[in-house]
Amino acid sequence: MSHSDAILDRLMALHPKVIDLSLDRMHRILAALGNPERRIPPVIHVAGTNGKGSTQAMIRAGLQAGGARVHAYTSPHLARFHERIRLAGELIPEADLAATLEECEAANDGQPITFFEITTAAAFLAFSRVPADYTLLEVGLGGRLDATNVIDDPRLTIITPVSIDHTQYLGDTLPLIAGEKAGIIKPRVPCIVAAQDDDALRVIEARAQGLTAPLSICGQHWQIARDRDGIVYQDDHGLWDLPLPNLIGDHQIQNAGTALAALRDLGATETQARAAVTQAEWPARMQRLTEGPLIDLAGPQAELWLDGGHNPAGGRALAATLAAMPPRPTHLVCGMLNTKDVGGYLHPLAAHADSLTAIAIEGEPNTLPAVETAAQATKVGFDAQTADSVDQAVRQIVENDSRARILLCGSLYLAGRILRNHR
Numbered sequence: 001m002s003h004s005d006a007i008l009d010r011l012m013a014l015h016p017k018v019i020d021l022s023l024d025r026m027h028r029i030l031a032a033l034g035n036p037e038r039r040i041p042p043v044i045h046v047a048g049t050n051g052k053g054s055t056q057a058m059i060r061a062g063l064q065a066g067g068a069r070v071h072a073y074t075s076p077h078l079a080r081f082h083e084r085i086r087l088a089g090e091l092i093p094e095a096d097l098a099a100t101l102e103e104c105e106a107a108n109d110g111q112p113i114t115f116f117e118i119t120t121a122a123a124f125l126a127f128s129r130v131p132a133d134y135t136l137l138e139v140g141l142g143g144r145l146d147a148t149n150v151i152d153d154p155r156l157t158i159i160t161p162v163s164i165d166h167t168q169y170l171g172d173t174l175p176l177i178a179g180e181k182a183g184i185i186k187p188r189v190p191c192i193v194a195a196q197d198d199d200a201l202r203v204i205e206a207r208a209q210g211l212t213a214p215l216s217i218c219g220q221h222w223q224i225a226r227d228r229d230g231i232v233y234q235d236d237h238g239l240w241d242l243p244l245p246n247l248i249g250d251h252q253i254q255n256a257g258t259a260l261a262a263l264r265d266l267g268a269t270e271t272q273a274r275a276a277v278t279q280a281e282w283p284a285r286m287q288r289l290t291e292g293p294l295i296d297l298a299g300p301q302a303e304l305w306l307d308g309g310h311n312p313a314g315g316r317a318l319a320a321t322l323a324a325m326p327p328r329p330t331h332l333v334c335g336m337l338n339t340k341d342v343g344g345y346l347h348p349l350a351a352h353a354d355s356l357t358a359i360a361i362e363g364e365p366n367t368l369p370a371v372e373t374a375a376q377a378t379k380v381g382f383d384a385q386t387a388d389s390v391d392q393a394v395r396q397i398v399e400n401d402s403r404a405r406i407l408l409c410g411s412l413y414l415a416g417r418i419l420r421n422h423r
Contacts, residue, residue, distance in 0.1 A: 003098040008081055011105060011119065015112045021145035025113045029121045030150060032107040036121075036128035041071060043135045043151045044262065047143035047181040048160025048194065050313045051255040054247055055160055055194075056136050057282040058259035062268055064089055065275030068133040073123045073148070075116070075140050078284055078308075078416035085123045087130045100126050116140050120147040134266075144183020157184050157191040157213075158262055160255070162200040163313040164341075174199045182207040190265055193217040194258040216261050224257025226250070233260045233273070240270055245277045248286040249321035284308035284415035286321055294418070297394050303328065303405040304394075306419070308412035310336065312344035318409065319348040329354050329401050333393040334377070334410040335361040338368045342376040345410070350381035353407070357393040358386045361414045373410070390418060 030037055044059065046052050053074055063070050072086040085092040092100075100122045108118060120140070127135055134155070139146045162178045178200035185191050185207050193204055195218040208215045216222060222235035226244075231253055233240040240260065245252040256277050263273060289295060289304040298304050309318050322330060330353045336342050346356070358373035370386040377384035387393035390408065397404050408418055 007101040012115050015114045020114055026117050026147050026150050029108050037124040037150050040127040041132040041135045042155035043137050044156045045137045045154045045184050046158045047139040047184045049163045051160040052138050054255045054282050055258045056138055057280040058276040059262050061279040062263045062272040062276030066272045070134050071127045071132045072136040074138045079420045088132045117147045142180040144180045154189055160194045175203045178203040185213050187211045190214045192261045222261045240273045242274055242277050251317035298398050299402055301403045302398055305407045306415050307409045308415035310340050310411050315345040316348045319352050322352040328405040330405045331397045332356040333408045335359045335414040336368045336373055336410040337366045346377050347380040356382040356384045359393055364413050
């Protein structure tokens with residue numbers, strides 16, 4: 001266990017609730033640290049239900065192609081915590097992470113604070129100490145009361161597509177959830193808005209109008225469309241004719257549009273726009289696995305893919321991606337958390353897969369038991385069974401079909417475990 005891992009384990013115990021949306025504890029610890037959030041490079045703040053990480057990754061690729069140094073904050077991590085904090089483009093070094101976490105632990109002085117809050121404070125502290133041109137800041141949950149929403153004057157805010165998720169924290173209707181996401185909009189700060197349902201868009205527009213924040217809305221102020229083997233982005237400034245995104249799936253074309261609208265607002269060139277869609281790195285989003293023990297287990301003829309989507313919108317995006325791929329017998333290995341809408345996620349996928357093997361996510365206390373995932377899968381039309389592990393599931397599938405396309409899916413936590421264990 002690394003030094004930072006030991007500190008992170010201690011920080012987990014400071015508050016009984018994993019999620020407790022409030023800004024009071026954030027303001028307290030940031031004040032104790034000397035308000036580092038006021039000394040970080042200009043912030044691009046990203047909220048939304050789906051596509052936050054991919055959109056942020058594309059913006060980062062575009063900015064860096066123009067020579068900018070970019071901090072980035074994202075969550076959750078997949079293989080190791082360091083992924084959450086990039087300093088001027090590079091993952092935070094272990095020594096810096098451990099020292100920053102210890103400083104935040106000392107400043108907090110044992111008071112109640114959630115893990116996400118104290119680690120967000122650590123990110124702000126790290127960002128304040130390394131020179132950069134921009135800070136990309138991804139909301140953890142919601143927006144209005146999220147720990148990241150302590151930035152009074154961002155350079156830009158972005159709202160990716162809003163859909164129903166995390167209803168126990170954000171409300172159970174689209175307008176309520178959109179209202180939480182729109183909480184990142186700030187007075188007179190431009191906001192890029194991805195394609196939204198009308199109910200969500202009305203709430204976002206009302207919030208922006210009240211704050212005189214200029215909106216740049218998909219379908220009104222900018223357009224994105226597939227054009228044969230590429231994409232076309234168009235707005236009042238002109239047209240960018242670009243390659244398809246290197247991140248796979250039609251939903252990534254929509255994410256690219258949002259990223260390109262942001263880059264346009266930041267004065268990017270067409271060269272930067274091209275880099276945004278061709279050089280973005282974002283693991284576990286329809287990622288092809290090419291090496292490691294699982295590949296050895298699956299054999300040379302099988303295809304192995306990994307996707308961390310976990311809500312109904314993620315299921316629809318994944319179904320559309322599978323539908324567009326060359327035909328091949330497709331089998332899902334699925335593990336999910338017990339907080340998710342399992343039926344809503346699986347329903348769109350049933351028509352695009354020959355079977356589903358359910359597993360519990362190893363080492364994850366909130367995993368849904370394999371038998372419950374399998375029962376939900378059967379209910380929406382899958383030929384479903386269970387396995388004791390990812391390895392066993394893959395073995396079962398290739399024994400029946402050595403040329404199978406195997407998709408490991410259902411949770412970022414499952415994706416992270418696979419990326420950690422199968423390098």
